[in-house]
Amino acid sequence: MNSKSLKLIYNNSILGPIILFAVLFCIPLVSSSNYLFSILTMIGFYALVCIGLTTLTGYAGQISLGHAAFYGIGAYSSAVLTSTYGLNPWIAIIIGALISAVVALIVGIPTFKLKGYYLALATLGFGIIVYTLFKEFSSITGGSNGFFGIPPISLFGYEFITDKSYFYLIWVFVFFAILFTRNIIHSRIGRGLRSIEGSEIAADAVGVNLMNYKLQIFVLSAIFASVSGSLLAHYVSFINPDLFVANTSIFFLIMVIMGGKGNIWGSIVGAAMYVLLDEILKHYVPLLLPNVGGQFEIVFFGILLVLTLIYMPDGLVPRFEKLMSKFKKKTPTNGALQSTISVNATGGDNK
C-alpha cells in the first residue's frame, strides 16, 4: 500500500486550517472595506453549509436537494425565538440546530432507504414542502413579506453589528466546523462513509451499518446548515422564504461540486468561487447587456456546473491536488486511493 497516498487523505496536520485562518484574520490589517468583509462573511455562511453537505455528498455519496430547508429552519427558528419570544440568540441557535437535527432524523429514516433518482426527488420534495410552509404559516413566519427586525447577536456584551465583526464570528464557526468534520472523517465513521461511497453493497456485506452512517452524517450536515442559517438571520436581520427555495439547495450542491466533493477545502473554495463569480457577473454583465433583469447569472453557473461535471468530475481542489502530486512525482490514481480507503473501512469495522 502506498503510504504517501494514505497521507494525502489522512492528513491529520492542523497546519492547513491554521494557515488559512491566519491569512484570513490578517485581512483586516490590510483592508477595512466593508464590501470586502460582507463578501467574506457571505462566503463563510455558504462554506459552513457546504462543509456539512460535502461530507454527505462526497464522503457518503448521497445526494441532497433539500439542504436549503435546514438553512431555513435555522434562520426561522432564530428569528422567531429571539424576536417573538425574546430568547438569547445563542440559545436560539442551539434550539434551531436541535429542531433541524430532529427533522433530519425523522425525514432521514425513510428517505435514505431510497437511492439515486428517488433520493434526489424525495429530498427535493422535502425542501419544497418546508419552503411552502415558511410561506404559508404567515402568522409565525411573516409569510412572503418576510420576517423583520431580527436582533443582532452579542457575546459578553459585545454586539456583532459591523461586517468586520461578523466576518470574525462566522469564520470562527467555519474553523471549528472544519476541525470537527476532519476528526469525523479520520475516524471510523469517516472510513465507513467512504466505503459506502465506493460501493454500498460491498460496505453492507462487510458489516458497515449503512443506515446508521448515512443518518448520522445527514443529521450533522443539517445541523451545520441550520447554524449557518441562524447566523445569517442575525446578520441580515430580515429574512423571507425566497432565501430558502429549492434553487438555494441546488446552488449549495453546485458549490460543493465545483470545489470538489469529498474534500473539505473544496467546499470553501466552491463557496468562495460562487460568491465571487456572482459578484463579478452582477457587476459586469449589465454593462454588456443593459436590459437584462432577474437572475440572469444562473446561466453561467449552469454552464460551469455542466462543464465541471463532464471534464473534471472531481472538482477543482482534487484536480489541483493531483497536479501538485504529479509535480512532486507522486501519482496516486483515484482508484488506488479508493481501494485503500475501502480496505481501511473494512479493517475499521471489523475491529
Add this chain to the structure above:
Amino acid sequence: MELLSQMMQLLFSGLTLGAIYALIAVGFVVIYNVTGILNFAQGEFAMLGALTCISLVNNNVPLWLAIILSIVIVAAIGGIFERTALHTARKSSVTTLIIITIGVSIVLRGAAILIWGTQVQTLPPFTDNTPITILDAVLLPQNIWAVGISIVILILMMYFFNYTFVGKSLTACVVNPFAARLMGINPEKMSLFAVIVSAGVGALAGTVIAPISGATYDMGMMLGIKAFVAAVIGGLTNAPAAIAGAFLIGILEAFTEGLWSSGLKDVVTFTFLLLILFVKPEGLFAKASGKRV
C-alpha cells in the same frame, strides 16, 4: 347543485393540469427507459416551447405554424443537449448525471431570462375562447384543447411505440439493450431519438398551457418537478401508469386548491409523493420489478 357544479369545475381544471403533466411525464418515461437517465431539464422544454411560440406569434407567424415551428426548434435543442451533455457524460454515476441535467435546466432557464426577460407573457387561445357551461360549471375551449391534444398525442405515442419500426427499436432498447444491440439497433442513436421526441412533446405541452396560465422563464421547474412526481407515483418504467399518475396529481392539486388552500397544494402533492416513495417506491400502478432502482 352548487356543490356539484363546483366539483365539476375543479374536475375540469384538474384534468387540464393532468393533461399537461401527462405530456411532460411521458417524456420523462421515454428518456428514462431508453437511457436510464432521469432528465431534470424536462420541464424547461415546456418553458422553451411556450416562449418560442409566443415570440413567433408576436412576429406575425400564424399560431398553428408557430406551434409546429416551436416544437421543431425545441426538439433540435433537445438533440443538442443530448449530444453535448448526456452523451459525453453517459458513463458517469447517477448522482453526477442528476446534477448534469439540473445544470442544463439552469442554463436553459438563464438563457430564457437573457432572451425573454422575467415578465409573464401570454399566448392567444387556440380558438375562440367563449366559455361553455356544463352543469353550471364553466369550461373554456382551451381546456378542451389541452385535454384533447394530450390524449391524441398519447395515443399517437402508443401507436408509435407498438406499431412502427423505430418505436419498436426504442422499446427493444428498453427491454434488453444488449439484445437490441445484437439485433443491430444502435442504442446511442435511440438515446438521441428519445430525447428529441420528449423535447418535442414537452414543447407542445408548453404551448398548450401558455394560453391558460401564461408563460415565464421559471415555469419549467415546477412543471417538470410535478410531472416527475406524477411519473414516479404512477411508475417510472410504464408510460400508461405515468399518465394515470399525471391525471391523479392534476386532480389532487385542483381539488386541494379549490377546497383548501392554493398555497398549500405543493405541500399536499409532495407529501403524497414522499408517502408513495416510502411505502411503494415502484409506483402505484406499476407491477413490482427490481429494474433500475
